[in-house]
Amino acid sequence: MTPVETAQRKFRRVNEIIEVHGHEQAALVPILQEVQAEYRYLPEEILTYISTAMRIPAATVFGVATFYAQFSLEPKGKYLVRCCDGTACHVRNSKPVYDAIRAKVGLTDGKFTTPDLKFTVETVSCLGACGLAPVITINNEVHGKMTPEAAAIIIDTLLKRDGDN
Numbered sequence: 001m002t003p004v005e006t007a008q009r010k011f012r013r014v015n016e017i018i019e020v021h022g023h024e025q026a027a028l029v030p031i032l033q034e035v036q037a038e039y040r041y042l043p044e045e046i047l048t049y050i051s052t053a054m055r056i057p058a059a060t061v062f063g064v065a066t067f068y069a070q071f072s073l074e075p076k077g078k079y080l081v082r083c084c085d086g087t088a089c090h091v092r093n094s095k096p097v098y099d100a101i102r103a104k105v106g107l108t109d110g111k112f113t114t115p116d117l118k119f120t121v122e123t124v125s126c127l128g129a130c131g132l133a134p135v136i137t138i139n140n141e142v143h144g145k146m147t148p149e150a151a152a153i154i155i156d157t158l159l160k161r162d163g164d165n
Contacts, residue, residue, distance in 0.1 A: 011049050013038055023054050028064055032071055040076040077113050077120035079158055084135045086126035094134035098123060100148030101136070104155045118162070119155075 017034045021027035031050065036042050042065050051058040065071045083089075083098040098121070105119040113120040129135045132144025136151065143154060 011046065011053075014046055014049060015053065018050070018053055025054070025056050025060070028054070028056065028061065029068070032061075032065055036071060040078075040080075041072045041074055044073065075113060075117055077117050078162075079119050079138055081119060081121045082124045082127065082137045083121065084125075084127040084129070084133070084137075085123040086130065086133075088130035088133040089127075089135055092133040094123075094146075096148045097134050097136065097146045097151050101151050101155060104152050 014035060017031055017038070018027075021031045021034070028050075031054075032042060035046060035050070039046065047061050047065055048058055050056075051061040054061075065073065081101055083094055083101065085094050085098070101121050105114050105121060107114060107119070107121055112122050127135050127137060127142070129142055129144060132142070134144075134146045136143050136146050138154065138158070143150075
């Protein structure tokens with residue numbers, strides 16, 4: 001078996017995604033979006049494989065992956081918690097909600113993902129739901145009018161669902 005054949009077996013799902021979208025460079029963003037949805041981030045070896053499979057320079061693939069804020073080269077948690085810190089949310093105390101979530105999942109300064117890859121907690125500039133401020137999303141599910149206490153209850157519910165409490 002050649003190294004390319006071995007890589008193709010390893011990256012079967014990536015091949016399926018590429019086949020759906022095609023090998024043109026214009027399909028690169030949707031391919032990266034779908035790959036990230038599959039792996040919850042863009043592993044370096046997969047970006048290199050995409051470059052080879054699509055016959056696009058690796059610099060182009062990595063350039064796109066690092067240009068757009070939606071892409072991550074770092075592993076994300078099973079639960080991606082996004083805390084809005086836009087003007088409406090900030091004015092309505094989004095920071096205490098963010099701090100409460102980080103404390104609840106045990107994140108310390110400088111870390112955004114828990115060591116067990118269960119939670120990633122990050123802020124975003126605006127989620128576009130200012131009427132519900134402060135707002136968080138957990139895997140794209142919107143939770144509005146958050147308080148630190150309500151956020152902690154939601155995190156407890158997720159932990160119980162996973163059998164952690």
